[in-house]
Amino acid sequence: QVKRRGGNGFRFYDRTMNAASAERVALEADLRHAVERDELFLEFQPVLEAASGRIVSAEALVRWNHPRLGRVPPDRFIAIADETGLIVEIGDWVLNEAARRCHAWHEAGFTDMNVSVNVSAMQFGQPRLLESVRDTLARTGLRPGCLMLEITESSLMQDAESTAGMLRALRNMGVRISVDDFGTGYSSLSYLKRFPIDVIKIDKSFVRDLCTDEEDAAIVRAIIALAHSMRRSTIAEGVETEAQIELLKRERCEYFQGYYYGRPMAFAQLLERLESQDAPVA
Numbered sequence: 399q400v401k402r403r404g405g406n407g408f409r410f411y412d413r414t415m416n417a418a419s420a421e422r423v424a425l426e427a428d429l430r431h432a433v434e435r436d437e438l439f440l441e442f443q444p445v446l447e448a449a450s451g452r453i454v455s456a457e458a459l460v461r462w463n464h465p466r467l468g469r470v471p472p473d474r475f476i477a478i479a480d481e482t483g484l485i486v487e488i489g490d491w492v493l494n495e496a497a498r499r500c501h502a503w504h505e506a507g508f509t510d511m512n513v514s515v516n517v518s519a520m521q522f523g524q525p526r527l528l529e530s531v532r533d534t535l536a537r538t539g540l541r542p543g544c545l546m547l548e549i550t551e552s553s554l555m556q557d558a559e560s561t562a563g564m565l566r567a568l569r570n571m572g573v574r575i576s577v578d579d580f581g582t583g584y585s586s587l588s589y590l591k592r593f594p595i596d597v598i599k600i601d602k603s604f605v606r607d608l609c610t611d612e613e614d615a616a617i618v619r620a621i622i623a624l625a626h627s628m629r630r631s632t633i634a635e636g637v638e639t640e641a642q643i644e645l646l647k648r649e650r651c652e653y654f655q656g657y658y659y660g661r662p663m664a665f666a667q668l669l670e671r672l673e674s675q676d677a678p679v680a
């Protein structure tokens with residue numbers, strides 16, 4: 399009896415594994431057509447400047463509107479895109495769409511808005527990224543200084559030599575660079591010296607319990623101090639409470655991003671936020 403149940407258990411386990419990989423294969427097949435079928439779209443999360451309390455930038459975050467499954471979050475398809483190389487096409491689309499939208503904010507009068515775009519390790523490893531960025535800027539008319547590329551700490555370390563070259567070339571074009579999820583990778587702090595990095599994004603896992611966890615607070619303080627001593631600025635990710643903001647301000651963190659100030663939102667919604675922050679107070 400027990401044995402048979404065990405056997406069934408195994409078969410069941412097997413079947414769920416198959417279901418998981420079958421789902422993956424199906425997602426991958428669908429992802430191949432997502433761009434041409436216009437199923438991807440971007441949301442934008444505001445980034446505020448601590449000193450002025452104003453939205454100065456937005457992070458572009460890709461979403462997939464799957465015809466059957468509905469909204470598929472990036473955590474479920476970016477890895478697939480990376481492993482299959484589809485990220486190159488998707489990444490180009492994201493870059494272009496983000497630049498086009500930022501240029502539209504400029505046209506609407508918000509000429510100082512910036513946009514940041516996540517770029518995966520796989521994209522950074524390809525020389526064509528330079529081409530893509532150059533084409534995008536030319537096509538959209540966006541000023542290079544308004545575009546920031548986000549690279550995660552772990553992808554920085556993957557092929558340090560070629561990554562350093564790529565970052566320098568991008569910097570020479572006037573594009574800015576930030577390190578995403580800082581503190582979560584195998585940090586070799588020396589890369590801050592070697593790589594032309596403008597901004598450090600403090601990972602939200604350190605921000606979450608900042609006010610209650612002494613160690614998280616110590617890490618955040620250390621990251622900000624390090625950034626400042628190297629003349630880099632910091633963005634705190636995942637800011638959700640006023641208490642976090644108070645503490646981060648005391649440590650002189652320059653920029654905030656998180657649900658407290660707004661979830662990722664549609665282009666038009668962010669435009670409304672920009673309009674309302676400039677509206678005369680009644």
Ligand code: C2E
Pocket residue numbers: 443458459460471472473476489492516517518548578579602635636637638655656657658662
């Ligand atoms: P990320 O670049 O670190 O983006 C920040 C993530 O944190 C976003 O999740 C955002 O919605 C979430 N977040 C923002 N504020 C808060 C907060 O206050 N609390 C909490 N709990 N979460 C917050 P999202 O949009 O699901 O994106 C997940 C990841 O997917 C991104 O992490 C990024 O690594 C990747 N991703 C998104 N779009 C792209 C893209 O166009 N290209 C590439 N290569 N990766 C992307």
Ligand code: MG
Pocket residue numbers: 457516548578
């Ligand atoms: Mg990011």
Ligand code: MG
Pocket residue numbers: 578579599601602635
């Ligand atoms: Mg992040």
Ligand code: MG
Pocket residue numbers: 579
């Ligand atoms: Mg992340």
